[in-house]
Amino acid sequence: MIDYVTISDLGVIEHAELPLNAGLNVVTGETGAGKTMVVTALGLLLGARAEASAIRSGAPQAVVDAGITVPAGHRCVDLAREAGAWLQIPGDAAEAEPADAEPADAKPADTETSADPESVDHAAQPDQAGEVEILLGRTLSAKGRSRASLSGRNVPIALLGEIGSSLVTVHGQSDQLRLRSAVAQRRALDRYAGDEFAQQLAAYKQKFTGYQVKVAELEEITTNERERRREAEQLQLALEQIDAVEPLPGEDHELKTESLKLENVESLREAARSAQLSLSGPDAAEALGDVPHAVALVESATIALAAVQDQDKELGEIAEQISSVSSLLNDAASELGIYAAHLDESGPERLAAVHQRRADLERLIRLYGPDIDAVLTWAQEARVRLHNLQSDTDRIEELGAEIDELQARLWTEAEELRRRRSQAGEQLGAAVGEELAALAMPRARMVIEVAATAELGPEGADTVAMLLAPHPGADPLPLGKGASGGELSRVMLALEVVLAEGSDTETFIFDEVDAGVGGKAAVQIGRRLAMLAKHRQVIVVTHLPQVAAYAQNHIRVFKSSVRDDSASGGFTASDVTALDEEQRVSELARMLAGQEDSESARAHARELISGAAAL
Numbered sequence: 290m291i292d293y294v295t296i297s298d299l300g301v302i303e304h305a306e307l308p309l310n311a312g313l314n315v316v317t318g319e320t321g322a323g324k325t326m327v328v329t330a331l332g333l334l335l336g337a338r339a340e341a342s343a344i345r346s347g348a349p350q351a352v353v354d355a356g357i358t359v360p361a362g363h364r365c366v367d368l369a370r371e372a373g374a375w376l377q378i379p380g381d382a383a384e385a386e387p388a389d390a391e392p393a394d395a396k397p398a399d400t401e402t403s404a405d406p407e408s409v410d411h412a413a414q415p416d417q418a419g420e421v422e423i424l425l426g427r428t429l430s431a432k433g434r435s436r437a438s439l440s441g442r443n444v445p446i447a448l449l450g451e452i453g454s455s456l457v458t459v460h461g462q463s464d465q466l467r468l469r470s471a472v473a474q475r476r477a478l479d480r481y482a483g484d485e486f487a488q489q490l491a492a493y494k495q496k497f498t499g500y501q502v503k504v505a506e507l508e509e510i511t512t513n514e515r516e517r518r519r520e521a522e523q524l525q526l527a528l529e530q531i532d533a534v535e536p537l538p539g540e541d542h543e544l545k546t547e548s549l550k551l552e553n554v555e556s557l558r559e560a561a562r563s564a565q566l567s568l569s570g571p572d573a574a575e576a577l578g579d580v581p582h583a584v585a586l587v588e589s590a591t592i593a594l595a596a597v598q599d600q601d602k603e604l605g606e607i608a609e610q611i612s613s614v615s616s617l618l619n620d621a622a623s624e625l626g627i628y629a630a631h632l633d634e635s636g637p638e639r640l641a642a643v644h645q646r647r648a649d650l651e652r653l654i655r656l657y658g659p660d661i662d663a664v665l666t667w668a669q670e671a672r673v674r675l676h677n678l679q680s681d682t683d684r685i686e687e688l689g690a691e692i693d694e695l696q697a698r699l700w701t702e703a704e705e706l707r708r709r710r711s712q713a714g715e716q717l718g719a720a721v722g723e724e725l726a727a728l729a730m731p732r733a734r735m736v737i738e739v740a741a742t743a744e745l746g747p748e749g750a751d752t753v754a755m756l757l758a759p760h761p762g763a764d765p766l767p768l769g770k771g772a773s774g775g776e777l778s779r780v781m782l783a784l785e786v787v788l789a790e791g792s793d794t795e796t797f798i799f800d801e802v803d804a805g806v807g808g809k810a811a812v813q814i815g816r817r818l819a820m821l822a823k824h825r826q827v828i829v830v831t832h833l834p835q836v837a838a839y840a841q842n843h844i845r846v847f848k849s850s851v852r853d854d855s856a857s858g859g860f861t862a863s864d865v866t867a868l869d870e871e872q873r874v875s876e877l878a879r880m881l882a883g884q885e886d887s888e889s890a891r892a893h894a895r896e897l898i899s900g901a902a903a904l
Contacts, residue, residue: 290795290826291457292356292422294334296865298348299429300326301848305865310842313822316830317837317876318846323863324830327846328459328800331355331828333427335457336450339435351429357456358420359795365452366421372448374440378421425449457796460781469768469777475753478737481788482713489709490748493702497747500695507688510681521678524671527657531668534649541650541661544643551640561629569622584622587615696745703750710751711739717787724783728817729810730776734758735783736765775806782814786821796826803833811835815901834880838897843868845876873898 294307301323307316318324326343330353333339344351359365361378369376426438427449437446479490510517550557568583590611598605650661658664677684714737721735736756744750756765757772757780766772772780781802789797803814815836821827822841831837848863868876875885877894884890 290358291331291828292358294327294330294353294355296326296330297352298345299330299343299351299353300345301863302326302330302846302865303345303863305846305863307844307865308842308867309826309828311826312841313819313839314826314828314842314844315837315840316828316844316846317832317880318863319848319879320832321848323846323848325800326863327844327865328798328830331457331798332459333429334425334449335453335459336437336446336448339427339429339446341429341431341433344429344431349431353427355425356422357425358422359456361419361421363421363455365423365455368448368452369423369439372439372444373442374423374444375442376421376423376440423452425452456794457798458785458794459798460785460800460802471753474737474755474768475748477755477784477788478710478714478717478739478753481717482709486706486709486713489702490706493699493706493749494747496695496699496702497745500692500699500745503688503692503695507685507692510685510688514681517678517681521675524675524678528668528671528675531653531657531664534653536650536653536661536664538662538665541647541654544647544650548640548643548647551643561625565622565625565629568618568625584615584618587611587618591615699745700750703745706749707739707741707751710749710753714739714753720787721780721783724786724817725779728779728783728813729808730759730779732761733776734765735780738765775810778802778806779810779814782817786817789821789825794825796828797821798828800830801832803831803836806833808835812900815839819901832880834877834894834897837873837877837880838894838901840873843873843876845872870898 290311291309293309295305296302296307297304301321307327316324316327329337329343333353334355366376366378424438424440427446428436428438430436435446437444437449439448439452479486566582591608594604594608594611598608653664654660657667718735718737722733725731725733725735734757736758738754738756740752740754742750742752755768757768757776758765759772759776768777768780782799785797799818803811806814811833812835815833815838818827818829818836819839829836829840837843844865844867846863846865866872874891874894877897878887878890879885881893882890
């Protein structure tokens with residue numbers, strides 16, 4: 290439930306605090322005093338869209354705060370914790386912190402415009418065992434910016450809406466228009482049908498979504514058949530071209546290396562021969578005379594040390610190193626000779642073949658990828674796509690069979706949904722009729738018509754229409770045609786009272802839903818709101834004294850002229866106060882006769898309060 294709301298610089302309200310109780314809270318006041326701003330403030334805390342025009346004239350920003358108390362296991366507590374909100378949860382020591390502490394990384398919602406701490410002192414403490422208080426905050430800037438906070442943390446505004454939707458149901462005069470829509474009527478009936486029906490409807494929706502996916506796929510295949518055939522032909526030609534070349538992974542890079550080698554064969558062979566000559570000298574067949582070479586020089590060093598290496602250990606180790614060098618030099622000279630010989634075997638024919646192969650690969654690379662590996666990857670994906678395109682006929686038959694099977698199953702489930710809706714509609718119509726009888730429409734009849742449709746839809750295969758026959762002999766007509774504004778108010782209230790029995794909503798807010806109603810009907814509306822308030826918190830903005838008489842907590846919004854130094858001479862501001870018993874009598878007298886000091890009006894007011902107390 291909502292414990293309190295503080296409002297600063299919103300509309301004509303300069304600063305006010307609304308203390309709210311668990312029962313029926315009634316907000317009254319003269320026209321233009323700012324009663325609507327109370328509902329606007331609550332809407333802002335529940336994630337409603339912010340308008341800069343709602344800020345009081347001359348104020349830089351408007352601030353709205355509220356404290357709500359919920360059970361520790363409520364879903365919105367989990368939402369708040371996930372958002373990093375600072376909470377004190379009974380039995381959860383990890384969450385407990387001093388009430389005056391502030392998390393190190395917390396950023397206050399608005400340190401400049403928070404409500405005066407001397408006038409409001411609401412610590413984030415659980416009201417009683419098993420309950421948690423969550424603080425909601427909303428700041429509107431005159432520059433158009435809006436911020437939301439949740440127990441000391443800045444949060445997305447949408448999170449306030451998510452929390453609010455699980456706690457509060459708001460009804461205003463605009464909801465009467467929504468009640469006329471087929472969508473709202475279907476939702477109301479489905480809500481009444483209960484949790485088991487909701488699970489069945491969710492399962493149907495999931496199957497219907499899968500059905501739509503398959504229908505869309507079949508339409509895509511059949512509608513774009515010509516384009517798909519053209520795509521298949523292009524893929525087939527491309528794959529034939531790639532298969533004719535038969536590229537190998539990394540082949541383009543290997544051929545590039547080989548081509549570079551073949552193009553420089555003479556310089557490579559000359560370098561190899563020269564290095565071999567320096568290492569091992571000329572072959573026996575070559576008459577180059579006594580040419581010094583590395584192998585011979587190292588062997589001379591080995592011979593020189595051989596005679597004395599046993600006489601000194603250090604010199605022996607050096608001799609072993611030189612011997613190893615001699616082996617390495619001989620091996621290197623041999624490999625250089627083999628390398629040069631192989632170069633002699635690779636002629637211009639191999640170079641021409643390499644160039645031709647590279648040209649073939651380059652054509653593929655220009656068309657299908659930056660290198661041969663990318664070309665091969667593209668070809669692999671293209672084969673899969675080609676297979677899918679070529680198997681369209683089989684896929685069409687397969688999809689057709691799956692769609693037929695799903696459609697038959699959906700029709701069966703849709704018929705069951707319609708049967709259960711019809712059953713729930715009869716029960717809801719009877720229950721609403723009983724409530725309307727108590728709301729001074731004793732012979733009104735609510736008819737909920739569930740009609741079959743020719744096609745499946747996401748909600749089933751039916752339409753829902755709420756019809757009202759306000760008196761005997763009248764044909765039931767749609768709510769938009771057969772009900773006045775006052776009758777719609779009573780129908781909506783009757784629906785809410787009936788639906789509240791199966792609802793987990795903690796708070797109901799009604800904004801002048803009693804418009805167009807008076808006399809005995811007004812008394813019955815007050816009585817019904819009071820009955821609803823026995824199980825839920827109810828907040829009502831009303832202009833009817835018959836409704837206000839049932840209040841357990843009566844709040845009055847009043848306006849006064851406040852002077853300033855501007856040329857305009859002043860501005861209008863409103864304040865809010867909770868009324869005691871005598872003040873309630875005065876307020877009801879004002880609402881009855883416009884004269885709070887009239888003895889006859891005050892007597893009538895006491896009579897209304899006394900009658901309401903007998904409920």
